[in-house]
Structures are given as C-alpha cells and as structure tokens.
Amino acid sequence: MNKVKRSQRTAPAGWCGKRSRVLIVGCGDVARRALPWLAPRVRVWAMVRNVESAVELRRLGVRCVRADLDDPASLRRVAALATWVWHFAPPPATGDGRDPRTRRLVAALARAGRTDRLCYISTSGVYGDCAGERVPETRPLNAGSARAARRVDAESAVRRLARRGVAVSILRAPGIYGPDRLPLDRLKRADPVLHPDEDVYTNHIDAADLGRLAWGALMRARGGRTYNASDDTRLAMGDYFDRVADAFALPRPPRVTREQARARLSPMMLSFMNESRVLDNGRMKRELRVTRQRPDVDAVLAHALQTFQR
Template sequence: MERLLIVGCGDVAQRALPWLTRRYRVYALARNSATAAHLRAQGAIPVAGDLDCRKSLHRLAGLAPLVWHFAPPQGTGEHDMRTRALVAALAARGSLPRALVYISTSGVYGDCNGAVVPETRPARPATPRAGRRLDAERSLRQLARRGVRVAILRAPGIYAADRLPLERLLRGDPVLRREDDVRTNHIHADDLARLAGAALHRARGGRVFNAVDDSALYMADYFDQVADACGMARPPRLPKHEAEARLSALTLSFMSESRRLDNRRIKSELRCRLRWPTVATTLASLNLKDTPCCG
C-alpha cells in the first residue's frame, strides 16, 4: 500500500480515516501519547513529533510519498513557523514527497466587497491570522520548486452536523442587518476531506483551489438557516456599530470581509462532486431538533 503522512490529523482528516486506511498505509503526526493512542485506534500509525519542536520531526524525512498538511499556524507572529519546520523536515536528506495537499484559508484574499473571487485574485490578507496562512503557502511553494506536486485548498467556514454555531444561537449573539451584512462561504467537513483526497492525485503542481460549496449566503442568512433547522430563535439583526459593542474582535473580523468564492476549478479539475452542495441540503438531511442544544 502507498504511504500517506497526515500532519494535523484533526477533525477533517479523521473523518477520512475510514476510507484512507483502506487505500493507504496512513501515518499521522502525534504530539503526545493520548493523541497517538486515539489515532492508532482509528487505524493510523502514529509518528511522535511536534511542529513546535523542529528536532522532533526528524522521522518525517522520506517517510511517505504523499502528505496531507492540515495543521494550523501558531497563534502569533507574521510567519507560520510550523509549516517552515515541516518543510525543513520533509526536505532533509534530499528525500522529498511526491505530492502534498495543504488546507489554507480563503481569508488570504482579504475583503473583496462581495465580489466573485477566482483563485487568480491576488492575496491580500487583512489579519495576522490570514497572513500566517499565506506565509505557509509561500513556504510550501519552495517544495513545489523542487518538484513536489503541491496543491493548496483555500477553505472558508468549515461546518458539519457537529460543527454548527448552536452555542452562539443560544446566547442570542447578533448578526448584521442586510445593508451591513457580508457574503460568506462554506464547505462541509466531509467534502473538504474528499477534496483533499482528490487533490492528492488529480491536482496539477502549484495549483490553488477554492474549496467551497455552492451556497453563496449572506452571513446572517446562514445563522437563520441553522436556527430554523434547529427550531431555535433567529439571531437579532443589528446595524454594524451596535453589533460591535456586543461581539468579540475575532467574530467582528469575520464580519469585516465579504467575498463569494468561485468553485468552478474544484469541479472541472478535481472532478469531485460535493456530497453536500449547499448548507440547506445538509440541514434538510438532519434531525437537529432532537439534539441537546436545540428546541
């Protein structure tokens, strides 16, 4: 079986393990024994290592010809030091992987004033968080220049039945009124994993993909759809200046960027049909009113 290394084997990657372990010998980086035991129970082979400690990554060189890099950057700084450490580890001893798929963020585009955004639009991150993601992309392009087939999936808001904003709805946190609202984008966690699988073998080297579904919602409409599906009260809609007094800086940063991601490339090049093409499709398939936080 071909070997696949997963760096950042969190929720999205773990959703894929049932089908990955049938096709690949899967190795997963684990920073502690509890994580290692959890991954081993799901069929992966844990590899001890911590992206925050370069010396611990020496086992990664030449370990697998295929790599999924889903690990987020550290929480501060201009550069993604974790990705830089990974690149150095993979390049050690001259044994490079054949292909690598990285999950980045659509936040690298910055605010686009609601415009349709293809992958060719220049990246202009507006937050340090998105800036670190763009730095990661640039670091990985170093591997691409050395012959590694690197594919970058720029993901928006990742959701699933167990990744819905129910606590926020319960708190009654406000959203923006339509005239102040922003366009937002979504992808189901299962579909994101499937796109990453397709990119391993179908993506051309150095290619960027907007990993997004067909929803194209305003942010407030997304919360309304979830609330309706759960039988919960819709959140209040406020002018932006009033919402700013009630919401965290992180939440407000998402409310300050508006864009509609163009997803034609994932369909034409990755040839991956989304199982959950819209948020509405997903919510209609679930019985959310019976969940503990709903009703």
C-alpha cells in the same frame, strides 16, 4: 519523447493500495472524518504530539509517530515516512505574519527528499475583504489580519517544495461546518448578526467533503495549483444564521448595525464580519472531480437533523 516535469504529473493509475503511504500532519477533525474510507485503502501515518492522540488514532487503523512542528529535530522522524503528505496543521495562534511551523516542516521534507505530492489546507481569508465580489483563485492576495497573513506565509513556504519538483496543491477553505459544527450555541445565546444593508457574504464547506477534496487534490491536482474549496451556497452571513435557526426551530438572531455589533461581539467574530466575498469554486469542480456528499447548506442541515434524530 518529451519528459513530463515531476510537479506536473498526476497520480498513476492504480496507485492506491495498502502498500502506499500517506503522512498526515495535523490529524484533526477534517482528517479524522476521512479516516474511515482512507485507512482501508492506503497505509496512513499520522504525526502526533502525545500518547492520547496516538491511542485513539491506532483504533482507526493509523500508524503514529511522535513529533512536533515546534521541535525541528523531531521532524526528522517523519520527513521520510511517506511520499504523499496531507498538511492540515494550522499556524500558531499568535505572532507576526509568519508561519514557523510550516517553514520547519517544509525544511524537513526538503532535506529528506522523499515527498512527491503534498496537499495543504489554507484559508480563504488570504483574499481579505473583496466587497462581496466573486473571487477566483487568480485574485491577488490581500490578508487583512495577522491570522490570514500567517496563512499567506504558509502557502509561500509549501510552494518552495514545488521548486524542488514536489506536486504541491493548496485548498483555500472558508468556514468549515458539519452536523456537529453548526452555530447552535450562538443562536441560543441570541448573539446578533448584521443588519441586511451592512451584512457580508460568507462561504462554507462541509468538513467531510473537505477531506474528500484533499484526497482529490493528491490524486488529480496539477502541481502548483490552488483551489477554492467551497460549497455551492451563496448566502449573506445573517441569512445563513437564519437558515440554521429555522432548521432547528430556534429564534432567528437579532439584527444590529455594525456599530452596535462592536459592543456585543468578540474581536474574532467581528473580524469575520469585516470581510465579504463569494468564492468561485469552478476550478475545484472541473479539475478535482470530487463528488461532494453535502454540496450546499440545505444538504448539510438535512444531514445534521438526521444525525440529531438518531
């Protein structure tokens, strides 16, 4: 009988159980939205940097251990806690095109040698500007900013675990939205968007659905696989803002030229307006087989309106 490589295995049937362990590195908004259904099913450990975070997470059924990705010595406390890992922690906000935090985590996990499967949430920004083209996971990476380059470096780092037999999966997520993650403040400020003939395509994923996709990746992804974790909406950025404005009875944002936008918007917002792509999420649907509760912008807005009316 041919042996199956460890990195190609899928999750064994019946794996889920309270004796199973998942370590969350970067237990922020996406992971916390997953905890209500995750914590009752498996034993969840979270890496935290302070007591305040630990108190809140313990109320959600999570076991906590203090460690810091900026402190390599502290990572010895977490590296052998669980065989399955969610790595959701972002790179540093500044610096060159490297992610030292992910590099330190990978080194610690490799030394401990216990990790069997790992899911990392990256960003679709690693593709750079694609001039509005449809983008599959096979498209060459072309990071257009130091921020995106740090994510490319993080992806490369976690792939080194795959060479040690760990089943690594990477979710390339676009803009994350949800009922409390909509650009309402921007609309109220009347921040402009680009004129239609200069506009760019943008992509999104509901925050709670992203957590479900990360669980699907742990359970079903083939080792070394990358997925565009995007919903089914295809909208230019200005049209997206118009859709949100209409849903909440707010004025639509003014349309300006790219030159006018440079004088009115932050460098961060302008950087998003310099890249246009439509993510192909077919592989995600075929292989992860996750039922998304809010698969497009209309479902997200309907859920948001219900939430605000409660």
